Amino acid sequence: MQQKYIKVNNLKISEDLLDFVNNDLLKNTNVSSKNFWLGFEKSLKELAPKNKELIKFRENLQKKINDWHIKNKTKQFNLDEYKKFLLEINYLKKEGPDFKIETKNIDEEISDIAGPQLVVPVMNARYALNAANARWMSLYDSLYGTDVIDQSEDSVSERYDPERGEMVIKYGRDFLDKHFTLAGLSWNKITSFAVKFGKLKVLKGADIFDLEDESKFIGHRGESDNPTAIILKNNNLHIEILKDSRAFAAQQDHAGISDIIIESAVSTICDNEDSVAAVDSEDKIICYKNWLGLMRGDLKSKFEKEGKLFERKLNPNRSYLSKEGKGLKLHGRSLLLIRNVGHLMTNSSILLSDGSEIPEGIMDAFITTAAALHDLKKKTNSRAGSIYIVKPKMHGPDETAFTDLIFSKVEEVLGLKKYTCKIGIMDEERRTSVNLKECIRTLKNRVFFINTGFLDRTGDEMHTSMEAGPMIKKGDMKTSKWILAYENNNVDIGLKCGFSGKAQIGKGMWAMPDKMKDMMAQKTGHLKAGANCAWVPSPTAAALHALHYHQINIFDEQKKLFDRKQSKLDDLLTIPVTDRPNWSIEEINKEICNSAQTLLGYVVRWVDQGVGCSKVPDINNVGLMEDRATLRISSQHIANWIHHGITTKIQVKGIMKDMAKIVDEQNKNDKNYVRMSDNFEKSLAFKTACSLIFEGTNQPSGYTEPLLHINRIKKKLAGIRN
Numbered sequence: 001m002q003q004k005y006i007k008v009n010n011l012k013i014s015e016d017l018l019d020f021v022n023n024d025l026l027k028n029t030n031v032s033s034k035n036f037w038l039g040f041e042k043s044l045k046e047l048a049p050k051n052k053e054l055i056k057f058r059e060n061l062q063k064k065i066n067d068w069h070i071k072n073k074t075k076q077f078n079l080d081e082y083k084k085f086l087l088e089i090n091y092l093k094k095e096g097p098d099f100k101i102e103t104k105n106i107d108e109e110i111s112d113i114a115g116p117q118l119v120v121p122v123m124n125a126r127y128a129l130n131a132a133n134a135r136w137m138s139l140y141d142s143l144y145g146t147d148v149i150d151q152s153e154d155s156v157s158e159r160y161d162p163e164r165g166e167m168v169i170k171y172g173r174d175f176l177d178k179h180f181t182l183a184g185l186s187w188n189k190i191t192s193f194a195v196k197f198g199k200l201k202v203l204k205g206a207d208i209f210d211l212e213d214e215s216k217f218i219g220h221r222g223e224s225d226n227p228t229a230i231i232l233k234n235n236n237l238h239i240e241i242l243k244d245s246r247a248f249a250a251q252q253d254h255a256g257i258s259d260i261i262i263e264s265a266v267s268t269i270c271d272n273e274d275s276v277a278a279v280d281s282e283d284k285i286i287c288y289k290n291w292l293g294l295m296r297g298d299l300k301s302k303f304e305k306e307g308k309l310f311e312r313k314l315n316p317n318r319s320y321l322s323k324e325g326k327g328l329k330l331h332g333r334s335l336l337l338i339r340n341v342g343h344l345m346t347n348s349s350i351l352l353s354d355g356s357e358i359p360e361g362i363m364d365a366f367i368t369t370a371a372a373l374h375d376l377k378k379k380t381n382s383r384a385g386s387i388y389i390v391k392p393k394m395h396g397p398d399e400t401a402f403t404d405l406i407f408s409k410v411e412e413v414l415g416l417k418k419y420t421c422k423i424g425i426m427d428e429e430r431r432t433s434v435n436l437k438e439c440i441r442t443l444k445n446r447v448f449f450i451n452t453g454f455l456d457r458t459g460d461e462m463h464t465s466m467e468a469g470p471m472i473k474k475g476d477m478k479t480s481k482w483i484l485a486y487e488n489n490n491v492d493i494g495l496k497c498g499f500s501g502k503a504q505i506g507k508g509m510w511a512m513p514d515k516m517k518d519m520m521a522q523k524t525g526h527l528k529a530g531a532n533c534a535w536v537p538s539p540t541a542a543a544l545h546a547l548h549y550h551q552i553n554i555f556d557e558q559k560k561l562f563d564r565k566q567s568k569l570d571d572l573l574t575i576p577v578t579d580r581p582n583w584s585i586e587e588i589n590k591e592i593c594n595s596a597q598t599l600l601g602y603v604v605r606w607v608d609q610g611v612g613c614s615k616v617p618d619i620n621n622v623g624l625m626e627d628r629a630t631l632r633i634s635s636q637h638i639a640n641w642i643h644h645g646i647t648t649k650i651q652v653k654g655i656m657k658d659m660a661k662i663v664d665e666q667n668k669n670d671k672n673y674v675r676m677s678d679n680f681e682k683s684l685a686f687k688t689a690c691s692l693i694f695e696g697t698n699q700p701s702g703y704t705e706p707l708l709h710i711n712r713i714k715k716k717l718a719g720i721r722n
Contacts (some may be wrong), residue, residue: 003015003280003281003348005351006018008037008041009037009038009041010041010352010353011037011040011041011044011350011351011352011353012350012351013037013349013350013351014281014348014349014350016281016282016285017281017284017285017349017350020285020288020289021033021036021367021370024289024292025288025292025367025370025371026370028374029370029373029374030373030415031370031373031413031414031415035413036366036370036413036414039409039412039413040366040413043362043366043409043410043412043413044352044358044362046405046409047359047362047405047406047409048352048356048358048359048362050402050405051343051359051361051362051402052359054343054395054398054399054402055343055344055700057398058395058700058701059700061089061090061091061431062463062464062701064089065086065089065091065464065465065467066466066467068082068085069465069467069468070467073467077468077575079570079573079574082573083569083570083573086434086573091396091431091434092434092435093396093397093435093438095437095438096437096438096441098496099441099444099497100444100497100498101440101444101445101447101497101498101499101502101503102444102445103419103422103444103445103446103447103448103502103503104419104445105384105385105386105420106384106386106422106448106502106503107335107382107383107384107386108236109266109267109331109334109335110267110335110388110448110449110503110504111501111502111503112236112501113236113237113266114235114236114237114266114527114532114533114549114554114555115237115263115264115265115266115267115532115533115546115549116264116265116266116533116534116535116536116541116542116545116546116549117265117266117267117268117269117504117506117533117534117535117536118131118134118265118267118268118269118334118535118536118538118539118542119268119269119271119275119339119509119535119537120268120269120270120271120275121271121275121276121612121613122270122271122272122276122287122290122291122294122338123276123277123278123283123286123287123290123612124290125290125293125299125300125301125312126301126303126312128270128290128294128299129299129300129301129312129313129314130312130539131265131268131270131334131539132268132294132314132315132333132334132336133312133314133315133332133333133334133539134264134265134268134334134539134542134543135263135264135265135266135315135331135332135333135334136240136261136262136263136264136315136318136332137261137262137264137265137539137540137542137543137546138259138260138261138262138543139172139175139239139259139260139261139262139543140168140169140172140249140259140260141259141540142262142540142543142544143167143168143171143172143544144164144165144168145540146514146516146517146540146544147514147515147516147517148171148516148517148520148544149164149167149168149171150167151164160248162252165249165252166252169249169252169253169257170188172257172260173186173187173188174188175260175547175550176241176260178550178551179234179550179551180211180213180216180232180234180239181211181212181213182202182209182210182211182212183209183210183211183212184209185202185204185207185209187202189204190202190203190204190209190255191203191204191205191254191255192255192256193227193230193241193243193255194224194225194226194227195220195224195225195227195230195323196224196225198323198324198325199214199217199323200214200217200220200230200232211232216232216233216234217230217231217232217323218231218232218233218238218320218322218323219231219320219321219322219323219328220320220321221319221320221321222243224321226243227243228242228243228244229241229242229243229261229320231320231330234550235549235550235552235553235554237262237263237266237546237549237550238263238330239260239261239262239263240260240261240318241257241260241261242257242258242259242260242261243255243256243257243258244256244258245258247259262543262546262547263330263546264539264542264543264545264546265334265536265539265542266334266335266533267334267335267336267337267504267533268334268335268336268337269337269338269339269390270290270291270294270336270337270338270339271339272287272291272338272339272340272341272364272368273339273340273341273342273392273393273628274392274612274613274627274628274629275612275613275627276612276613277606277610277611277612277708277712278612279347279610279709279712279713279716280347280348280349280713280716281347281348281349283610284347284349284363288367288368288371291338291368291371292371292374294314294336294381295336295371295372295373295374295375295381296374296375297314297375297378297380298313299313299314300312300313301313314332314333315332315333316332317329317330317331317332318330318331318332331383333381335381335382335388336381336388337388337389337390337424337449338368338372338387338388338389338390339389339390339391339392339424340361340364340365340368340389340390340391340392341360341361341364341392341393342361342391342392342393342394343359343361343393343394343399343402344361344393344700344701344703344705344706345359345360345361345705345706345709346358346359346360347360347363349363350363361391361406362406365389365406365407365410366410366413366414368389369387369389369407369410369411369414369416369421370414372387373414373416375387376416376420385420386420386421386422386448387420387421387422388422388424388448388449389407389421389422389423389424390423390424390426390449390451391403391423391424391425391426392426392428392453392456393426393428393429393456393701393703394425394426394429394432394439395429395431395432395701396429396431396432396435396438396439397435397438397439397441397442399432400423400425400432400439400440400442400443401442401443403423403443404423404442404443404446407421407423407446419445419446421446422446422447422448423443423446423447423448423449424447424448424449424450424451424504425439425440425443425447425449425450425451426450426451426453426456427439427450427451427452427453427457427490428451428452428453428455428456428457428460428629429456429457429460429701430457430460430461430464431464433457433486433489433490433572434569434572434573436450436489436490436493437493437496437497440493440494440497444497447503448503448504449503449504449505449506449533450490450493450494450499450503450504450505450506451490451504451505451506451507451508452486452487452490452506452507452508453508453629454478454483454486454487454508455508455509455627455629455630455632455633456629456632457483457486458474458477458483458633459629459632459633459636459702460632460701460702461477461482461575461576462576462633462636462637462640462702463636463696463697463699463701463702464701465575465576465577466636466639466640466643466697468575468577469575469577469578469579469644470577470578470581470640470641470644470645470646471576471577471578471637471640471641472576472577472578473591474591474594474595474633474634474637476576477576480574480576481571481574481576482571482572482573482574482575482576484567484571485567485568485571485572485574486567486572487507487529488529488564488566488567489566489567489572490505491505491529491530491531491558491561492561492564492566492567493566494530495530495558495561495562496562496566500532500555500558500559500562501555504532504533505530505531505532505533505558506531506532506533506534506535507526507529507531507533507534507535508526508534508535509535509536509537509625510523510534510535510536510537510541510545511537511624511625511630512622512623512624512625513537513538513541513615513623513625514622514623515622516540516541516544519536519541519544519545520544520545520547520548523545523548524548524551524552527548527549527551527552527554527557528552528557530554530557530558530561531554532554532555532558537625581646583646588641588646588647589647589651589655592638592641592647592651592652592655593619593655593658593659594618594619595633595634595635595637595638596634596638596652596655596656596659596689597618597619597659597662597663598616598618598619598624598626598630598634599631599634599635599638599689599692599693600656600659600660600663600676600685600686600689601614601616601617601626601663601666601667602614602616602626602627602630602631603631603685603688603689603692603708604663604667604673604674604676604685604686604689605673606685606708606712607684607685607688607708607711607712607715608672608673608674608684608685608715609672609673610712610716612627612628613625613626613627614626614627617666619659619662621666628703628704628705628708631692631704632702632703632704635692635693635696635699635702635704636696636702638652638693638696639693639694639696639697640696640697642693642694643697649694652693652694653690656686656689656690656693657677657680660676660677660680660683660686661677663676664676664677684711684714684715684718685711685715687711688707688708688711691707691711692704692707692708695707
């Protein structure tokens with residue numbers, strides 16, 4: 001499909017994007033389309049050349065690092081010489097004096113409430129609404145529908161299993177006993193509750209009991225002597241205990257409790273980046289429209305399920321009576337953040353005066369911020385009057401400083417007060433993590449978030465050091481010296497820069513959405529590491545992970561960590577190569593098979609169907625959340641092993657074909673799926689997956705976007721022609 005452009009000043013703007021901006025995005029704002037495009041173009045004259053320079057600098061650095069490793073290949077690796085070299089080429093920056101971030105007007109979901117954080121593809125309106133509404137989730141449903149509660153034979157069927165229901169109720173009561181303890185009674189034995197003189201009274205028959213900590217009672221709904229809900233708070237997180245004797249769940253409950261509602265996804269990243277496949281104007285407008293609908297509060301999604309039509313929309317706030325008898329509300333939705341794309345990619349939606357495509361991250365900055373103007377009027381999402389932008393894939397302080405410049409220009413054009421736009425730093429590139437303090441310094445008036453991105457950071461680690469030697473196995477990366485230093489360093493620097501009680505320190509995604517029992521056993525590690533938010537793959541996972549934040553007070557944990565010895569730069573720069581691998585052919589092929597299978601499972605849906613984030617069955621049929629970050633690791637790892645002779649291109653090509661047959665079988669029930677193994681030469685998805693490996697050493701920073709985008713565009717064009 002030939003894109004139609006309309007010339008506005010010296011820019012060429014796709015017709016559909018221009019219509020969206022002029023007639024939808026800017027409608028009912030104080031910004032006229034004329035002033036928007038004039039200011040936008042003026043800003044681009046300064047920003048676009050700087051963007052290009054920064055990408056060129058990345059390429060030059062990589063070439064110098066490659067040359068250094070090649071030149072020193074015959075020598076024993078000397079870390080001191082390596083550090084000296086990185087300083088000389090301006091890869092490493094000298095660390096400046098200590099400082100504290102100065103970000104103002106931060107919402108309590110960022111500063112004071114520690115809890116789960118969802119990441120959702122903004123391209124899917126229904127998913128985005130589900131995520132926004134996941135601020136409040138049913139604990140009973142989340143337990144009953146997952147493996148946290150062991151299955152009995154009856155619970156495998158579709159019928160309700162009373163035995164499983166009893167286990168859910170007991171789990172909920174045990175949770176209440178741990179965190180909302182009653183003086184002299186277990187929640188398992190209560191028969192009723194009431195509110196008297198602003199205090200919660202819990203009954204066992206005629207006997208009355210109080211909360212041990214009465215400050216945890218916040219309020220109620222309904223009549224005080226027979227409330228329909230009581231609201232409690234622990235570690236700044238609320239829960240609601242619902243009472244409805246008519247509800248199905250209450251039939252088994254001697255107190256008539258029908259559910260426990262958990263404050264769950266405290267914040268949500270609406271993602272324009274790794275979890276979406278947005279390659280052209282048509283795709284970008286879908287993303288922008290959904291974000292605009294969230295900011296206006298009018299986004300809706302209609303869908304069919306089991307023959308019935310449903311409509312999803314944003315939940316209202318939750319009303320209650322405080323213990324003083326005042327009518328109050330709890331925020332009904334997750335605080336929404338918007339993730340823009342990084343500095344690398346360009347997009348054909350807008351052509352600059354020289355005919356080149358616009359840097360996509362700059363376009364995202366202006367359009368997603370303009371959408372948030374609608375919320376600034378009503379202060380429904382951010383009551384503090386801020387706009388929260390998460391910015392990924394920035395390499396070092398020069399690029400974080402450039403992000404500050406971008407949003408300064410955005411604020412000027414949109415008439416916003418300086419520093420209205422707050423920036424989240426994704427610490428997922430090696431040049432950022434080794435210079436994190438200086439990166440934060442460049443954004444000290446905007447930063448609200450740092451996050452350790454293990455997946456992308458591993459991909460960048462491998463690509464940066466491609467010439468250093470063959471990498472260790474993927475599974476061994478998690479215990480390597482650099483990753484342990486990286487995880488600790490991120491928290492330590494965040495705390496030293498004054499993040500505690502002011503900004504988020506985040507940890508990564510739980511990648512197995514069907515393994516909630518394992519998540520409950522393992523994900524407390526993120527809290528103990530000092531993270532006041534951590535990523536989860538679903539609203540259900542958010543509800544369950546929220547229980548960890550009742551168990552552990554993050555701000556107390558951060559105080560304990562504040563004075564620990566900081567990680568060494570030497571450890572952070574330790575390259576995860578193996579000197580003399582003695583792996584068998586069988587070991588090598590098994591490692592490649594695992595990577596190839598999930599790589600193919602992800603790419604085939606990205607290219608053929610435009611699905612940016614997938615639950616892909618691995619070789620053992622365990623569903624893993626895959627996105628471009630996991631793809632970057634797999635492709636770079638195999639590329640590295642080919643480059644250093646651990647395997648060969650011919651061997652990998654054969655494995656790719658074998659794995660494609662497995663992926664085809666795993667997707668046999670997807671009516672939209674196009675098989676790869678029927679004709680490998682004609683399968684664009686299969687060829688794309690192979691290109692990501694065989695051209696991996698030449699991809700910018702090892703990123704997968706350039707090849708994915710160009711082949712998705714080819715697929716879309718082929719579909720239109722057909």
